[in-house]
Amino acid sequence: MWLHVRPATRADRTAILGLIRSHRRSQMALDWWSLEEWLDSPHAWVVERVGQVVAFWLGILADSPVAWLRGAAVADGEDASALFRQIWPHLADALAAQGAEAVVGMADGAWLEPVYEALGFTLRTRVITLRKEDRRLPALPPASARIRPALFSDIPRIAEVDRQAFEPMWWYGPTILTRAWRQVPHFLVAEEAGGIVGYTFADLYGMHGHIVRLAVHPAHQGRAIGAHLLAESLRYLIDLGAFPITLNTQIENQASQALYRRFGFRPTGHEVAIWGRPVKDG
Structure with a gap:
């Protein structure tokens, strides 16, 4: 036809x-x-x-x-x-x-x-979904970076962190980051010596909280910066009463999954190819 x-x-x-x-x-x-x-x-x-x-x-x-x-x-x-x-x-x-x-x-x-x-x-x-159903946060070492709300003027430096932290298929550049910054309720950066070394942002779908992004520059990984960023986003969502709280990661990303397990996240079984x-x- x-x-x-x-x-x-x-x-x-x-x-x-x-x-x-x-x-x-x-x-x-x-x-x-x-x-x-x-x-x-x-x-x-x-x-x-x-x-x-x-x-x-x-x-x-x-x-x-x-x-x-x-x-x-x-x-x-x-x-x-x-x-x-x-x-x-x-x-x-x-x-x-x-x-x-x-x-x-x-x-x-x-x-x-x-x-x-x-x-x-x-x-x-394959991208897997992990879910947190409790309000507990683990003890963390002192933060080596200052965690603060992201400013619009931070977008170019956030984009550079993202480019260093991910391969091109996952990049969030200035266009996406600007849209997210304007629309999501919680967007943070980690700053050391005046430079942005990591960031995270979270969104709400009704009362379902979702950690959309968590990235740390490779040169600054291994110093609990990602853990502190995650903890601050979770505090925000928990204080709002968000339930459940979810996030996504690649099935092969064992390092990130280990961090998320420390915070009480567990796989839901949902996978997206x-x-x-x-x-x-x-």
Whole structure:
């Protein structure tokens, strides 16, 4: 039956939201963006079948050579791999034109994994969720860094810490950090000798507290800076009565998991697969 692949527009908002809300195969993780901000951009694409939107795919590129696929939906009864195979060349061209060298995507649920595999993606890692259900905090050695609220003027230095602490697929650059700083309720930095050496921020979803980010510059790791940042974020959430409190980390990141276990976090069993590939073949 006739298919038409085209960029998504703001006029598609209702149809896209209908796909997300009314069909089983959908995934959205826009963080501090809204869907509307990405419609009419070259990164959002739909497939129409006889005038009806049956698939949607969105890639986001911000301050990194690695783009993230953050929105995907397909109508019930449709062949997801076939439809996303129609979108992929257009989305890849759009992301490459914006400077993307690689692309990664989450598969929170099994339906997207065969789609990624069919398009030449490979499994990069799995992200696990850990949950804290008590109010206890461990004893810590004296802090070697001053912990204080982040200022807007700190954003460039925070971005540099992030770039040193993570590989490119995980980078939070100034664009993302600025949005987070403006929207989350709790954002801290660790400072030594006038320089920022670490940071963290937390968010609330109703009364569910979530530690979104915790990073320490590699040259300053091993001195309990991350532990003090985590403790201050947890105090904030606990004092608000947040429950539960969660955070995410890569399944292979044993050092971070050891820190989180000290603070009473335990794996929930929920895992999200992360798939990736170069934007262009060859």
